[in-house]
Amino acid sequence: MPDHETLARWLLEARSVAVLTGAGVSAESGLATFRDPEEGLWAKYDPMELATIGAFEREPELVTRWYHWRFTRARDVQPNPGHHALAQLESFLTARERGCSIITQNIDGLHQRAGSQRVIEIHGTIHRWRCTKTGREKPLSDLSFDRFPIPSDHGGLMRPCIVWFGEMLPEQALRDTFAALERCDLFLSVGTSATVQPAASFIEIARAAGARTVEINKDATLNTGGVDLALRGPSGVILPRVMEQLDELASAMPSGDT
Ligand code: OAD
Numbered sequence: 302m303p304d305h306e307t308l309a310r311w312l313l314e315a316r317s318v319a320v321l322t323g324a325g326v327s328a329e330s331g332l333a334t335f336r337d338p339e340e341g342l343w344a345k346y347d348p349m350e351l352a353t354i355g356a357f358e359r360e361p362e363l364v365t366r367w368y369h370w371r372f373t374r375a376r377d378v379q380p381n382p383g384h385h386a387l388a389q390l391e392s393f394l395t396a397r398e399r400g401c402s403i404i405t406q407n408i409d410g411l412h413q414r415a416g417s418q419r420v421i422e423i424h425g426t427i428h429r430w431r432c433t434k435t436g437r438e439k440p441l442s443d444l445s446f447d448r449f450p451i452p453s454d455h456g457g458l459m460r461p462c463i464v465w466f467g468e469m470l471p472e473q474a475l476r477d478t479f480a481a482l483e484r485c486d487l488f489l490s491v492g493t494s495a496t497v498q499p500a501a502s503f504i505e506i507a508r509a510a511g512a513r514t515v516e517i518n519k520d521a522t523l524n525t526g527g528v529d530l531a532l533r534g535p536s537g538v539i540l541p542r543v544m545e546q547l548d549e550l551a552s553a554m555p556s557g558d559t
Pocket of ligand 1: 322323324325326328329334335336337341352406407424464465466491492493494495496497517518519520521522534535536537
């Protein structure tokens with residue numbers, strides 16, 4: 302049986318699905334990944350100079366400009382067929398009263414723009430910024446990006462609500478993530494190199510909770526050897542194909558059986 306059909310069958314059987322996504326899912330929208338040896342952001346820029354609180358304190362203008370640039374990139378691109386297929390998967394499962402959570406390391410908001418409802422942003426979002434003094438967030442529409450760094454109303458600076466290296470992950474997001482991992486009986490790891498903790502360990506937690514594990518990635522990763530099924534290729538091609546198969550299988554079943 303082709304791999305995408307196996308996955309479609311597993312999705313049909315699943316009671317609760319958790320999907321971990323990474324930068325690879327947004328690559329086909331035109332956003333760079335981090336660890337591609339040529340085009341990856343961390344191949345071109347030093348994360349310690351841009352993605353730490355120390356870097357922001359030393360060079361607030363540079364760091365703010367860089368995240369403003371990433372914000373405009375995220376704003377100006379469109380969700381791709383991989384994002385849309387995951388939104389479709391959530392609708393499919395929700396209609397059958399089954400669980401579906403997307404746990405994303407991406408800060409670009411593209412899952413939500415594709416229509417996904419239950420998205421846990423474990424690395425935060427580039428679409429919200431907060432004051433370094435009060436922690437108070439301000440709607441982006443109230444921020445003017447004509448001066449860098451951006452002063453807050455309370456004598457601090459505005460910074461993106463994302464998780465920098467060395468910072469804690471948002472508590473609620475972590476709680477929601479662990480609940481989804483404990484609950485799931487099918488775990489998909491999509492478009493992530495699975496090198497950054499704690500996301501890199503989510504697959505182990507899901508496996509220990511009894512879930513089947515699947516990887517969808519253009520390349521092999523540290524996870525590949527241990528998963529129950531690995532589908533190799535772009536997520537924007539594989540996920541729509543799996544959804545097509547899932548719809549076919551579901552419509553071939555007697556009503557009430559799906
Ligand atoms: P990486 O750049 O580490 O990995 C992206 C993965 O996606 C790689 O395994 C690629 O082979 C794969 N890939 C690329 N294009 C793809 C496509 N079209 N379809 C499927 N797979 C594709 O990005 P992440 O794993 O997301 O954290 O990185 C994790 C974290 O590291 C990020 O959230 C960020 C970074 O440092 C912070 O900034 C805190």
